Amino acid sequence: MKQIATILYIIGIGLTAQAQEAPQARMEWTADGRLDLAWTQRLDERLPREYSLWLTPMLCNGEDTLRFAPEVIRGKLNRKRWERALRLSGTPEEELPALRTSETAPAYDTDSRTISWRRTVSPEPWMKRGAVDFCVEAEKEGCCDVSPLPTQKLGRTAYIPPFVPYLTRVPEGGVASELAKRYPVLHHVSEYEPYDPKKPISKARGALYVHFPMDVHEVRRDFRNNRQRLDSLVQLTAAIAIDTVSHVSCIQIIGMASPDGPRRRNERLAGRRVQALKDYLQQRVDIPDSIFEVINGGEAWTELRQQIAESDAPYRQEMLDIIDHTENPDRREYLLKTLDRGWAYDYLRKNVLQDQRYSGYLRVYYDVKPDTVPPIVNRAIALIREGRNEEALRTVRTVAFDPRSWNTLGCALYLTGHAEEAARYLQQAAGRGDHDAPKNTEQMDFIAAQRALMEEQE
Numbered sequence: 001m002k003q004i005a006t007i008l009y010i011i012g013i014g015l016t017a018q019a020q021e022a023p024q025a026r027m028e029w030t031a032d033g034r035l036d037l038a039w040t041q042r043l044d045e046r047l048p049r050e051y052s053l054w055l056t057p058m059l060c061n062g063e064d065t066l067r068f069a070p071e072v073i074r075g076k077l078n079r080k081r082w083e084r085a086l087r088l089s090g091t092p093e094e095e096l097p098a099l100r101t102s103e104t105a106p107a108y109d110t111d112s113r114t115i116s117w118r119r120t121v122s123p124e125p126w127m128k129r130g131a132v133d134f135c136v137e138a139e140k141e142g143c144c145d146v147s148p149l150p151t152q153k154l155g156r157t158a159y160i161p162p163f164v165p166y167l168t169r170v171p172e173g174g175v176a177s178e179l180a181k182r183y184p185v186l187h188h189v190s191e192y193e194p195y196d197p198k199k200p201i202s203k204a205r206g207a208l209y210v211h212f213p214m215d216v217h218e219v220r221r222d223f224r225n226n227r228q229r230l231d232s233l234v235q236l237t238a239a240i241a242i243d244t245v246s247h248v249s250c251i252q253i254i255g256m257a258s259p260d261g262p263r264r265r266n267e268r269l270a271g272r273r274v275q276a277l278k279d280y281l282q283q284r285v286d287i288p289d290s291i292f293e294v295i296n297g298g299e300a301w302t303e304l305r306q307q308i309a310e311s312d313a314p315y316r317q318e319m320l321d322i323i324d325h326t327e328n329p330d331r332r333e334y335l336l337k338t339l340d341r342g343w344a345y346d347y348l349r350k351n352v353l354q355d356q357r358y359s360g361y362l363r364v365y366y367d368v369k370p371d372t373v374p375p376i377v378n379r380a381i382a383l384i385r386e387g388r389n390e391e392a393l394r395t396v397r398t399v400a401f402d403p404r405s406w407n408t409l410g411c412a413l414y415l416t417g418h419a420e421e422a423a424r425y426l427q428q429a430a431g432r433g434d435h436d437a438p439k440n441t442e443q444m445d446f447i448a449a450q451r452a453l454m455e456e457q458e
Contacts, residue, residue, distance in 0.1 A: 025154035165411035174246030201361035217272035
């Protein structure tokens with residue numbers, strides 16, 4: 001009974017109360033993102049010969065747990081019984097541990113009565129979220145029973161990830177120059193082409209069309225592929241509008257209607273369509289009237305001739321001759337409708353005329369002014385990637401007046417220890433539509449939360 005009381009006295013409150021030295025634990029995150037664990041503790045007394053002490057180190061966060069293999073410290077008699085049981089179980093000789101008079105498992109030094117344990121862990125995802133506790137579960141085992149002892153908490157850590165800034169080089173030449181490489185509807189103002197009714201619009205470089213149903217002039221997003229084209233046009237003009245270097249010089253819209261029906265009605269319809277598209281853009285992007293060049297192209301005879309010429313329509317040549325040699329549009333339409341008792345015109349209705357019902361050819365012209373900011377911001381980005389953060393901060397501060405610098409400036413400030421000022425610039429950058437700034441802010445917030453967990457532990 002006295003021996004049992006001694007064990008409880010030594011280890012019953014987590015191995016610490018009667019230890020000659022308090023447990024020493026270390027939890028460190030390595031540069032490659034692994035967790036290095038170490039635990040050292042000296043026991044006050046030798047373990048009674050009949051008993052074993054089971055110590056199971058573990059990591060936990062309240063929901064998930066990783067248990068390591070237990071370390072077993074055995075008294076002399078307990079160890080002999082254990083080894084005898086192994087032999088009787090038929091365990092091969094080469095798999096048996098070396099016969100020793102030692103009381104201990106490999107992590108325990110008999111002479112100093114000191115536990116020395118260390119592991120390096122490749123962490124599971126949950127270990128990098130929130131706080132992680134390093135604990136040891138203990139059990140004592142006698143000749144006939146196993147009793148749990150209080151769990152000993154050795155330490156707590158929280159993963160502090162490195163801040164890896166999201167940085168996108170600032171285009172040199174303005175946003176519009178970069179967008180023009182991907183969107184043919186954008187053109188530099190030096191490429192401006194006035195409308196020529198004798199040239200097919202469908203052959204113009206970078207033409208964008210918005211289609212209308214028959215006899216309709218309202219813009220309908222759900223008609224044909226209008227939604228994608230309209231959204232693209234709005235996004236492009238909006239992106240250029242907030243740029244400090246490039247700007248929209250002219251938006252050219254040419255309204256069209258098919259030649260089918262009375263000419264005057266078609267001309268009015270074409271005019272309403274071009275106005276409807278202008279209104280659609282102005283309702284979504286702040287564009288003054290002076291930017292628009294709206295042209296009523298009337299009936300799309302040039303387009304119609306082009307499509308007939310490129311088709312294998314019946315009476316193709318006869319229709320081309322009518323269009324080329326009949327000056328009056330109404331007479332021209334009559335001759336086409338009566339050709340071969342209407343069979344030729346019926347083909348046009350089914351295969352060609354529906355493509356004449358569009359607002360027309362639309363192009364956006366932009367211009368840029370000389371710009372010294374992008375090279376400076378891009379130089380700062382290069383310095384950050386080289387780890388020269390102080391130099392990057394000095395560089396990018398010189399253009400802090402320009403919104404394009406704010407994301408890079410925020411990152412440089414954070415990396416040099418100015419977290420509050422960094423947060424302000426990143427918030428402003430996000431407000432201007434910078435896609436990298438919210439990602440950097442999210443990183444900063446996570447790091448701050450993890451550091452707060454560490455401070456609570458301290």
